[in-house]
């Protein structure tokens with residue numbers, strides 16, 4: 590049964606409404622102050638005087654209390670009165686003039702009920718649409734995260750496969766990601782960059798997969814020719830990673846190609862200098878040296894943390910402070926303790 594809230598001061602109009610609508614609908618007679626209490630009316634009918642009293646409050650209540658429209662019909666004593674009411678409250682759905690004709694009243698109330706039903710249906714549809722959209726969004730996020738995880742897993746497996754041949758480097762791959770991410774945050778790179786370099790940094794030596802064992806695992810120092818081959822791991826790695834399309838691989842190309850370049854232009858393979866070297870590669874260059882100094886290699890003993898830091902900051906003839914981006918070197922000087930922690934945690 591439709592619930593109709595009625596705010597009418599004129600007794601003759603109240604009587605006509607009761608006679609016409611009383612046996613078909615639940616009529617809730619109220620004044621402007623109690624319409625909210627009329628337990629969710631489906632339709633509101635009011636006349637000019639009650640309208641003027643409660644229009645502003647009723648309007649905001651109607652807008653916020655329910656997602657669906659509660660249609661309002663005004664009983665107007667004249668065309669001028671209905672115009673004045675519209676100016677007060679543009680949202681009135683219908684107007685009926687006195688003297689009220691029963692057939693007209695029935696037809697108009699029927700239309701308002703249809704409007705109410707349509708509006709309720711639409712509200713419930715948009716509610717379930719919102720719920721569906723949210724569920725869909727959550728599902729997409731879950732799937733994207735799972736996809737990213739399996740992508741990263743595959744990348745790590747490939748890097749591990751490359752590392753197996755060079756196993757004395759230990760967990761160099763894991764540590765590289767952590768050093769890079771930490772340095773990136775210390776020089777103010779944004780979170781996205783930090784997350785990307787965490788994955789891309791460890792790709793820097795992937796080109797070593799193309800270096801023959803006799804050179805990669807040689808227990809003594811490399812001769813000139815062997816060095817040439819060893820140095821080609823940068824461009825080999827670049828070419829390998831360049832076939833991918835993800836942002837991780839794109840940064841992987843930068844670090845693989847640029848991690849042996851020096852800030853002063855004395856590095857390889859292209860001997861580029863300063864900011865011509867991508868930031869990711871400049872960061873990886875420092876991380877790589879620190880980890881290389883700390884690690885045992887076929888041709889050298891591992892170095893303790895303090896000695897490695899001092900060597901990087903002061904240089905030893907082969908490694909020079911000028912090799913590094915001064916901002917990154919500064920960050921390293923400030924945060925060297927964290928490098929020690931990372932080395933200890935993943936050694």
Ligand SMILES: [Fe+2]
Pocket residue numbers: 793794822848849
């Ligand atoms: Fe390298």
Ligand SMILES: [Fe+2]
Pocket residue numbers: 761793794877
């Ligand atoms: Fe490395």
